[in-house]
Amino acid sequence: MENKKEIRIGLIGTGLMGRIHTNGYKRLGDFFPEYEYRPVLQVACARREDKVKAFAEQWGYKHTETDWRAVIARDDVDAIDICTPNDSHAEIAIAAAEAGKMILCEKPLARTVEEGEKMVAAIEKAGVKNTVWYNYRRVPAVTLAKQIVDSGKLGRIFHFRSNFLQDWTISPDVPQGGDATWRLDADAAGSGVTGDLLAHCIDLAMWVNGGITDVSAVTETFIKERKDTSGQVKKVGIDDASIFHCHFENGSLGLFEATRYARGHKALFTFEINGEHASIRWDLHDLNRLEYFDHSDDSVVRGWRSVLVTDGDQPYMKRWWIPGTSIGYEHSFVHQVAEFFKSLESDAPCSPTFKDALETQKVCQAVLESAASKSWKETGVSWDGK
Secondary structure, eight states: OTTSEEEEEEEEOOSHHHHHHHHHHHHHHHHOTTOSEEEEEEEEEOSSHHHHHHHHHHHTOSEEESOHHHHHHOTTOOEEEEOSOGGGHHHHHHHHHHTTOEEEEOSSSOSSHHHHHHHHHHHHHHTOOEEEOOGGGGSHHHHHHHHHHHHTTTOSEEEEEEEEEOOTTOSTTSOSSSTTTGGGOHHHHSSSHIIIIIHHHHHHHHHHHOOEEEEEEEEEOSSOEEEOTTSOEEEOOSOSEEEEEEEETTSOEEEEEEESOOTTOSSEEEEEEEESSEEEEEEGGGTTEEEEEETTSOTTTOSOEEEEOOSTTSTTGGGSSOTTOOOOHHHHHHHHHHHHHHHHHHTOOOSSOHHHHHHHHHHHHHHHHHHHHTSOEEOOOOOOOO
16 A cells, blocks of 8 residues: 555535545545555545534544635645535636646536536646546446447437436425535525436436437426525425436437426436347346347347346456345445546546536536427537547
8 A cells, every 4th residue: 555646635525425425435445456546535624613523533534624725725635526515516626626636526517507617617727637426327237338339239229218206305394405405495506306316317328328419398396485494485496307308419319307206216217228229228226237128139038138237247346246246326436436546547537527517517508498498409519428
């Protein structure tokens, strides 16, 4: 370990994502021991001193701060990990870039395309390493799906469909704003399920199937007013449900749905790709499996097959246990950490970069504009994400 090059992490935000990212950093050396770089848990930052000190003690950070500006100003921090609500992503990222820090930013990149463009301009001007935590790319079965599509086995792609369904905001008593429910506050989040859930679907879809060119969307806010953190009843400004169909650059059609009003679903995230020769589908609830249909199979045995993605020759799995044993949600973040630290050795970009995430932001914004105007909208996407 003494020969490893240290990357000292400054974590800003110690909620759920702060915990998950930190777990990824802590596991890197155990399961990717040959990598030249290793993360050091240098500084954790949160607004409440008691909270951040408890977090640092539990997770092993050396120092604490209560102002993110102080983290960026420190000479003993190399990389800034942004785990805050969406309304602070741009300000923190731009300041970090100007200070010459590497940046790992939680998704979505920003609240709007305009904010995202400023973030991309800042990192390009500074020339700093950057990535955005669209972690589902790093689920082994999902990575395998991309490899199969890239191989051409599906032939011409006709359809990509995806949904992300939850049910946690159905009660009218859930407030808008606050530590646990800031995603219901339009000022903090920027949008509702479009930027929170559909953003995952869109990033994954374009990574696997190429750019989305135009969209036609409908959104709905089912509960029009909610109390804020002060107890005042205010109009709700976010979308509770969002549905759109679209065209991809390759001529295929897309169909997407996200909602927090699907009673009985906590995190139903699925996608299916239909090609000329074969089809693929995946479900987060069974994340180690990839379903595959190949029309070239003999007719007497032709049908959907279930591929358990646990063998060492499948993406990432040689790092873990024995064939037949599963990994979980948290491992996708370990893999994203690994991809970032591996990219430092070659100075290659670590996808998704800020630029890649900006293209996803363009689709999200087009969805909202389409729903508001009840018309088709061009996305302006220029996709070259890998």
